[in-house]
Amino acid sequence: MPDVAKDLDLSLLPPAYRAAFEALQVQAARAAELEEINKRLEHLVAELNHAVHGKKSEKLDEDERQLLFEELEVAVAEVQERKDTQAPGEVGPKCKQVARRNLGNLPEHLERIERVVEPDNLICPCGCGEMHKIGEDRSERLDIVPAKLRVIVTVRPKYACRHCTDGVTQAPVPARLIERALPTEGTIAHVLVSKYADHCPLYRQSQILGRAGIDIHRSTLADWVGKAAFHLGPVVDRLAEHLKTSTKLFMDETTAPILDPGRKKTKTGYLWALARDDRNWGGDDPPGVVFFYAPDRRGQNAEKFLTGFNGILQLDGYQGYNRLTRATRTGGVPIVVAHCWAHARRKLKEIHDRDKSEIAAEGLRQIAEIYAIEKDIRGTSPDQRLSARKTQSAPLVAAFGVWLQTQRIRVSAKSRLGEKLAYIHRHWDGLQTFLNDGRVEIDSNQVENLIRPIALNRKNALFAGHDEGGKAWGRIASLVETAKINGVEPFAYLKATLEAIATGHPKNKIDDLLPWNFKPSS
Template sequence: MISAQQLDALDPHTRQAVQSLLVQVQQRDTELAFKQALIDKLTHEMAILKRMKFSATSERFASTLSPEQRSLLEETLDTDIHELDGELQRHRKKSEKKDEDEKQIPKRAQLPAHLPRRDVPHEPTDTSCGCGQAMQRIGEDVSEKLDYQPGVFTVERHVRGKWVCKCCERIVQASVPAHVIDKGIPTTGLLAHVLVAKFMDHLPLYRQEAVFARAGHVIARSTLAEWVGACGAQLQPLVQALADELRRHMVLHADETPVAMLKPGNGKTHKAYIWS
């Protein structure tokens, strides 16, 4: 670290530049320390959740539950684990860059051919080249997203045309539209349906799995848990904004709604509360 005497020996312009760089270094050190603390916290929480799900103690505890209760516990843990995975991927920087050949990317099954398709075209706003020549369409890239209206599955085909100018040999293509889950198959409508059904209508994921199967397309419960966890990670800025807004007030009112909660093992219930 440069000393105060060394700073004083510099000319004013250089001194100002060095001081600005020192401030930036200090800010980045603070940011790195915060992110490392967050990584350590999330890693610890993930280890606890995995221990709860996979350890022998968890197995003994789960054996006292009914199949429905065990399904609720497992899907909640799956959701939390995938949400923490998403948070870690957002904050952890990879120390080594792996080669593309070494990456093991799981192959996703094609969406069923019997589902109705709906094309969503994405074309460039301007297909005229800077040289004055008209561009020609030479192909397209298609990505399919699974959509759901109550009782009916459909597939959105996002078609991105490729346009080329033969004079300039320049290719123009519309950018990939933003999605909640990058390279995922669910549309925002399907994700919203899963979240509303789970948290507003209190429909567990194992029941949604059965509902979707009756509608003609099976979505595994683990996949639904991944989607819920990914949405939870994306909604963290909104959660933080709501928490900041609540902390601005001197007094907060709460509705202590009592509910009967089953105690695993003895078949009895005790009074619990839903805070809102």
């Protein structure tokens, strides 16, 4: 709308015209504001789409993408709220807000506190008396009370006879995980979950407690964690034994920076993940994962951790695993290896993103066809999966093998593409294992998802203070992650398990303490 107010004296207009003109000005300003808001929303939505579907999303890891989504969604919500809020001075009702998705849910077990809001006056406007209740509207909102700190005072009365001096009777001291120390088992469980599930380092936990007036040094918290890790050791050992009775497992490794005080710097340790997850084909065994710490990445470590396991092992192409397939393997018979098609695809994707190689694009297309079949048969029985693979996947894999050999002849072995094709060729036998067993997955993505929390903890804690700290890290993370993938709340599980250990849980019933056997109290 043209700005004619500068050349027009509104006081000369009749009141009705002046009011109409001022209303038009307000509407024009509101329209301009809404147009600006819409432009910003369109920009933010475009950024979201680019983060999800754009090529750069391939270069961001999962954590970076989640952080990007958070910040963009916060910005979208802020702009939308501004749009939904009535402009200052605007007359009339607000526009009805569009219902939002992903509002969350409020489970039945949460405490409900009802607040009844009564009208100021119940007298009928027509003067015929007091109104009576005909119904009600109910709405629920989530309220959060910050962590509640309290002191458990244990009182043990002493009793003696008035007529003799035969002694004093007093109840024994209740069992504690850490004798003559401050924390309850619930407190220790909270520290463990905060550090290993929520990735909050001990020095930050110490600062949080300090804001509540509780002065507990980081070293004290570390002492609690170390003692808990010691007592939970037998449970983790039994978890590992249980997993190694399986006929098919996943294995992967990830770095765990460890402080090396002698050199005043960090060194690279490794956490090796041994996992079972048969949910894709309806297996009866519950999923689980154990993290073993080792100061290096040598293949002897994998051989040691897998002592007693004889079956199919799904893993990436790290050459340190090669010793597991040899007749000279210690700790068991030669292992059958199933290699990961996701790693093979990743090699070609790197080339395609860098060089736009048509050869790499063709390889990616063929692998996508194999994955499409896997998507259709996910969740079916092993026999159904095997049948589909024999009839549908096997011809595609054979065609990919012919294509692979043809391209290796055409492409220089020293080129980047030649190196990637050679990698796939070296693991060709293992890439075909899934065609012969319906329980085997096409890739090892499941174990990679399980080690992601280790990477998060690594980013937040920077490093473990010692090799022994790396072992404790692996133990607690084993129980936390196994609880999570079995739908068990980690804090409730660890609290109950530490209490059971403190009261002398029988060693011959240690299976009752495994995460998937946990029964939460009502």
